[in-house]
Amino acid sequence: MPGTEVDVVVIGMGPGGEDVGARLARAGLSVVGVDARLVGGECPYYACIPTKIMIRATDALGEARRVDALAGSAQVAPDWRPVARRIRDEATDNWDDTVAVNRFTDAGGRFVRGRGRITAPREVTVSTSEGEQVFTARRGIVLNTGTDPAVPAIDGLVETPYWTNRDAVAVEEVPASLVVLGGGPVGCELAQVFSRFGSAVTVVQHADRLLPADEPEAGELLAARFEAEGIAVRTGLSAAMVRYESGQFAIKLDNGEALAADRLLVAAGRSTDMAALGVGAVGLPENARGVHTDERMRAADGLWAIGDITGQGAFTHMSMYQARIAAADILEEPDAETADYRAVPRVTFTDPEIGSVGLSEAAARERGLSVRVGVSQLSASSRGFVHKFGNEGFIKLVEDAERGVLVGATSAGPNGGEVLGALVVAVHAEVPTRRLAQMIYAYPTFHRAIEDALSRLA
Numbered sequence: 470m471p472g473t474e475v476d477v478v479v480i481g482m483g484p485g486g487e488d489v490g491a492r493l494a495r496a497g498l499s500v501v502g503v504d505a506r507l508v509g510g511e512c513p514y515y516a517c518i519p520t521k522i523m524i525r526a527t528d529a530l531g532e533a534r535r536v537d538a539l540a541g542s543a544q545v546a547p548d549w550r551p552v553a554r555r556i557r558d559e560a561t562d563n564w565d566d567t568v569a570v571n572r573f574t575d576a577g578g579r580f581v582r583g584r585g586r587i588t589a590p591r592e593v594t595v596s597t598s599e600g601e602q603v604f605t606a607r608r609g610i611v612l613n614t615g616t617d618p619a620v621p622a623i624d625g626l627v628e629t630p631y632w633t634n635r636d637a638v639a640v641e642e643v644p645a646s647l648v649v650l651g652g653g654p655v656g657c658e659l660a661q662v663f664s665r666f667g668s669a670v671t672v673v674q675h676a677d678r679l680l681p682a683d684e685p686e687a688g689e690l691l692a693a694r695f696e697a698e699g700i701a702v703r704t705g706l707s708a709a710m711v712r713y714e715s716g717q718f719a720i721k722l723d724n725g726e727a728l729a730a731d732r733l734l735v736a737a738g739r740s741t742d743m744a745a746l747g748v749g750a751v752g753l754p755e756n757a758r759g760v761h762t763d764e765r766m767r768a769a770d771g772l773w774a775i776g777d778i779t780g781q782g783a784f785t786h787m788s789m790y791q792a793r794i795a796a797a798d799i800l801e802e803p804d805a806e807t808a809d810y811r812a813v814p815r816v817t818f819t820d821p822e823i824g825s826v827g828l829s830e831a832a833a834r835e836r837g838l839s840v841r842v843g844v845s846q847l848s849a850s851s852r853g854f855v856h857k858f859g860n861e862g863f864i865k866l867v868e869d870a871e872r873g874v875l876v877g878a879t880s881a882g883p884n885g886g887e888v889l890g891a892l893v894v895a896v897h898a899e900v901p902t903r904r905l906a907q908m909i910y911a912y913p914t915f916h917r918a919i920e921d922a923l924s925r926l927a
């Protein structure tokens with residue numbers, strides 16, 4: 470079928486898709502952006518922004534509860550309504566993307582709401598509420614279709630009104646009790662949010678620890694804090710059966726243990742459907758979990774892929790980073806930047822915050838590097854002494870001893886994600902650990918623990 474000719478079609482307008490589309494349109498290309506749901510993707514409407522608004526409120530509650538120990542007395546009466554209101558009114562415009570669509574069309578792009586599918590090389594067919602539209606993309610197609618919440622194959626689960634992150638961000642009332650299936654970043658962040666707002670929360674985690682992608686010390690730290698705050702954590706377990714009757718979930722774990730809760734949040738990872746995107750039409754495997762790209766984000770002739778589907782880290786900053794690289798390649802910019810994944814930062818915004826960059830100790834050893842590790846506890850630092858309640862955390866450094874540079878680091882504790890910034894520079898710029906040890910670290914800060922961890926490298 471002959472289609473409308475344009476320069477580029479962007480399928481999926483997540484953070485990176487919106488960015489690459491606007492960059493190309495501003496550069497004078499004719500760009501069609503296609504999204505089946507909301508322009509901006511998961512991050513502003515269902516993920517980063519609404520959950521971080523929840524966490525801002527949760528952190529305020531956590532600090533207020535420390536007043537009695539530090540500064541007199543404070544009565545804390547959590548109220549979810551301001552949180553729900555901020556998410557609905559300030560963050561998501563009641564899940565309306567008019568502002569984002571206008572931002573894209575003001576940049577010169579054309580937006581089509583519908584589901585896009587690659588039907589031939591450089592050809593996209595979009596199913597809209599008014600029928601099908603076909604576009605031929607002279608320069609090519611950019612895929613930024615993201616992921617959906619994975620729903621594990623558990624007996625009875627799909628017949629129940631379980632929540633995913635998309636439901637959890639829109640709740641108007643905090644449930645009295647909640648089971649969270651999955652102890653990754655989504656499960657951990659939301660478990661603490663609902664617990665601090667009064668829910669009785671149990672986290673059921675299949676892996677043997679919370680946040681298994683991070684250093685083991687991070688999972689242990691978080692499990693200890695969860696236990697102290699009354700969040701039950703069951704690791705090494707999953708649900709074998711789920712039922713929903715009379716407003717209650719009945720969950721049978723695979724060790725036979727029975728749990729009951731008002732709500733069940735499924736936070737067990739993400740899924741993709743490559744076959745539905747039609748990647749087979751350009752010779753890519755349809756049963757893959759994502760799309761493999763080169764360092765210019767090229768996936769096939771006339772096809773670029775960015776964001777979660779590239780498997781380089783499901784983060785908004787990754788999607789935006791790759792968008793910049795893909796745009797430069799499509800625009801054939803001289804000396805265009807290429808992708809470098811040595812220093813990918815990630816922060817789980819629990820209290821304590823868990824920030825990490827680069828390789829974990831185990832990953833560095835698996836690569837055969839000659840590893841030295843240095844760990845410093847924040848509670849033993851001057852700032853930790855001053856901070857007292859809520860001072861748990863650590864800095865862990867992973868050095869490639871042969872080259873004398875850091876290849877990975879973790880910063881866990883109060884403002885752990887902010888302290889991480891210095892470590893991201895160190896890993897990214899390969900600053901010699903000798904130079905880092907000669908730096909002056911302000912007293913008494915949490916980041917001064919980096920100096921202590923450097924002195925412990927062994």
Ligand SMILES: Cc1cc2nc3c(=O)[nH]c(=O)nc-3n(C[C@H](O)[C@H](O)[C@H](O)COP(=O)(O)OP(=O)(O)OC[C@H]3O[C@@H](n4cnc5c(N)ncnc54)[C@H](O)[C@@H]3O)c2cc1C
Nearest residue numbers: 481483504505510511512516585615776777783784785788
């Ligand atoms: C609860 C939660 C919290 C998170 N918090 C953070 C955080 O604090 N920091 C962080 O960096 N990351 C966070 N993330 C991850 C972050 O949301 C994603 O990495 C980010 O949204 C980037 O995804 P993306 O660019 O791949 O696309 P997405 O944001 O997933 O967007 C993809 C878009 O493509 C559209 N689409 C899909 N298929 C089609 C199709 N066939 N046709 C048309 N349109 C289609 C979808 O409708 C969607 O709008 C969080 C994720 C979750 C679930």
Ligand SMILES: NC(=O)c1ccc[n+]([C@@H]2O[C@H](COP(=O)([O-])OP(=O)(O)OC[C@H]3O[C@@H](n4cnc5c(N)ncnc54)[C@H](O)[C@@H]3O)[C@@H](O)[C@H]2O)c1
Nearest residue numbers: 621651652653654655674675676707736737738783816817
């Ligand atoms: N702050 C952030 O940057 C942030 C926040 C949230 C999510 N994210 C990103 O979004 C992505 C999705 O996060 P996520 O936490 O949903 O996924 P995840 O894959 O990181 O974690 C899911 C966890 O669920 C567990 N699990 C899987 N099946 C299970 C089952 N049947 N029963 C019990 N546990 C089970 C796994 O062991 C795993 O640890 C991640 O890649 C993450 O990096 C980032």
